[in-house]
Amino acid sequence: MAQFPAILASVRGPIHLALASTSLLVISSAAIQAQALAPSTLHFTGSEPETKYEPVQVIKEPAQVNAKKPAKVITKETVPVITKKPAQVIAKDSARTFGAEPVRPMDQQSTSAPTRPTFHFSFKTPAGKKESAPVITQYYPKRIVYPLAKVDRHIDRKLMQAATIAQERAHAHSRSLCWHYVKEALLASGVIDSRPKSEFAKDAAQDLVSNYGFKKLSVSDPFAAPLGSVLVYGANRTAGHVEIRTRDGFVSDFLSRTPSPRPLLGVYAKL
Helix, strand or coil: CCCHHHHHHHHHHHHHHHHHHHHHHHHHHHHHHHHHHCCCCCCCCCCCCHHHHHHHHHHHHHHHHHHHHHHHHHHHHHHHHHHHHHHHHHHHHHHHHHHHCCCCCCCCCCCCCCCCCCCEEEEECCCCCEEEEECCCCCCCCCCCCCCCCCCCCCCCHHHHHHHHHHHHCECCCCCCHHHHHHHHHHHHCCCCCCCCCCCHHHHHHHHHHHCCCEEECCCCHHHCCCCCEEEECCCCCCCEEEEECCCCEECCEEECCCCCCCEEEEEECC
16 A cells, blocks of 8 residues: 555656647647638738628728719719709800890990980060970080170279179169169269260160260170170160170179170270
């Protein structure tokens, strides 16, 4: 019995070697079988598992679906409707309009512009003849500018004062008292010292020359009459007219920018 442990110790070493060799054979055979069963396409270069490639394939498939569907909708349906079709329509319409209407210069007026009707004012002349004149309804930018009266140093300066007094007392319209208002202006300025006795305006020239020292000037145009001069107009059946030249017109019992249309007998002034 004392020799039995020694026998066991001598037998334990070979048993362990046998078990170790047996386990190595089992492991190597299992590895060889695993390599034979594994597919030839899979090659593992690291320690990453096989399931890592599956999510990559799942992500690519929806990406292809999302990329293809919007591309088909945008290019084939919406893009031709918005861009190509209106462009073709505009090109055709513009070609028609430019081909139908001729190109005109900017300064050339259109012949199809509507013309305004012209109104006429009918009246009778003193001889009983019917006449008419067009009525102007449009504004013309070019104003008629009348010449201003010039100052003549040779005539009495009191005549200029008489023109100012007549302007202050004149009315907007005639009252058929032209010679009466001119008499008052001449008397108030001191050009004459008494009131003329003539009644008709056409007789004022003879009265001023004979009784108050006036002289007839060599002027035939009323606008060329010097400031303060007296203009006498004649008439066959009426009393005539008398007015004083102002700086920008003529004055008697009323103000006027233009002279009387009656025949001018003469321009008179006191030197």
